[in-house]
Amino acid sequence: MDAETIQRSLEDGGLRCTPQRYAVMAFLMEHAEHPTAAEIFEAVNRLDPRSSRATIYNNLRDLVEAGLVREVAVEGRAARFDAKAVRHHHFICDRCGNVEDMEWYDVPKPDADSLGKRVFREYELIFRGLCARCAPRRASRHA
Amino acid sequence: MDAETIQRSLEDGGLRCTPQRYAVMAFLMEHAEHPTAAEIFEAVNRLDPRSSRATIYNNLRDLVEAGLVREVAVEGRAARFDAKAVRHHHFICDRCGNVEDMEWYDVPKPDADSLGKRVFREYELIFRGLCARCAPRRASRHA
DNA sequence: TCTCAAATTAGACAGATTCTAAGACTTCAT
DNA sequence: ATGAAGTCTTAGAATCTGTCTAATTTGAGA
Numbered sequence: 001m002d003a004e005t006i007q008r009s010l011e012d013g014g015l016r017c018t019p020q021r022y023a024v025m026a027f028l029m030e031h032a033e034h035p036t037a038a039e040i041f042e043a044v045n046r047l048d049p050r051s052s053r054a055t056i057y058n059n060l061r062d063l064v065e066a067g068l069v070r071e072v073a074v075e076g077r078a079a080r081f082d083a084k085a086v087r088h089h090h091f092i093c094d095r096c097g098n099v100e101d102m103e104w105y106d107v108p109k110p111d112a113d114s115l116g117k118r119v120f121r122e123y124e125l126i127f128r129g130l131c132a133r134c135a136p137r138r139a140s141r142h143a
Numbered sequence: 144m145d146a147e148t149i150q151r152s153l154e155d156g157g158l159r160c161t162p163q164r165y166a167v168m169a170f171l172m173e174h175a176e177h178p179t180a181a182e183i184f185e186a187v188n189r190l191d192p193r194s195s196r197a198t199i200y201n202n203l204r205d206l207v208e209a210g211l212v213r214e215v216a217v218e219g220r221a222a223r224f225d226a227k228a229v230r231h232h233h234f235i236c237d238r239c240g241n242v243e244d245m246e247w248y249d250v251p252k253p254d255a256d257s258l259g260k261r262v263f264r265e266y267e268l269i270f271r272g273l274c275a276r277c278a279p280r281r282a283s284r285h286a
Numbered sequence: 287t288c289t290c291a292a293a294t295t296a297g298a299c300a301g302a303t304t305c306t307a308a309g310a311c312t313t314c315a316t
Numbered sequence: 317a318t319g320a321a322g323t324c325t326t327a328g329a330a331t332c333t334g335t336c337t338a339a340t341t342t343g344a345g346a
Binding site: 071072073074075076079089091094100102103105107108110114116117118119120121122123124125126127128129130131132135 | 214216217218219222232234237243245246248250251253257259260261262263264265266267268269270271272273274275278
Binding site for chain 4: 290294296299302308310312313
């Protein structure tokens with residue numbers, strides 16, 4: 001991933017390109033496996049230890065607000081983050097909580113009637129089940 | 144909501160009908176506004192204070208496992224719970240985090256190809272935007 | 287009634303995230 | 317350059333959500 005692209009996308013989002021912010025964005029663009037804040041903190045500081053935990057969280061919040069990063073809440077687990085540019089759905093594993101990307105396809109949006117006074121921004125489709133790693137041992141669930 | 148219905152649904156789910164469990168289930172069936180665990184704890188004990196916090200969490204976990212209650216994770220906020228029997232989608236407010244029900248409609252499921260070795264269990268559609276209460280003041284965001 | 291598993295409890299604990307207060311860095315007008 | 321103002325970062329404390337522990341109570345069935 002080319003540095004200028006990252007810098008430009010930050011600036012397009014109205015964010016200054018600081019080394020710490022750059023590191024978070026670059027890491028997310030290079031790692032599609034939906035890391036948690038803790039994983040990002042560890043990985044970013046392993047390369048060059050100069051981001052505090054608060055800064056990771058601050059920058060993730062800024063990136064989400066700027067629309068450059070998506071946050072995925074998972075029941076009972078830490079949030080996961082995702083900078084993939086192309087639109088996609090998500091598959092969440094019931095057992096391990098991992099989040100995987102699924103190919104995008106449009107579905108009908110709710111009509112104005114059912115929205116009422118709400119302002120619609122976007123939708124996403126979440127699939128649940130067992131990921132490829134967990135599926136084979138699902139029998140052990142009933143052990 | 145009739146007491147026998149609640150009792151029966153608990154027993155159908157393989158759960159003993161204790162006063163504490165009953166109280167959680169009854170509260171959820173009577174309150175469709177997707178309360179958090181903390182809200183349930185407070186409300187249930189306001190009526191009749193005999194449930195500890197751990198019991199609320201234990202019972203919510205049991206009810207979710209029995210399929211009687213749905214848990215909705217919301218980014219950066221406490222999980223919300225929902226005992227509505229009829230299938231529905233959710234609308235989550237970007238600003239206040241409230242969860243509202245949206246009428247159900249089927250959408251195409253992912254095909255076997257894109258699932259690969261994953262085991263599909265269910266899907267849900269999540270709409271995001273601003274709820275009726277937050278929509279009018281969205282301008283203040285840029286203040 | 288007796289027994290045993292299931293359920294409950296208070297409070298300690300843990301993990302995730304936010305807050306605070308201080309300092310460092312940028313920007314920009316002088 | 318210089319200084320003011322705002323933005324960013326920091327370490328650690330604090331908060332919030334949720335889980336665990338160990339002891340006790342409850343309840344269904346023998």
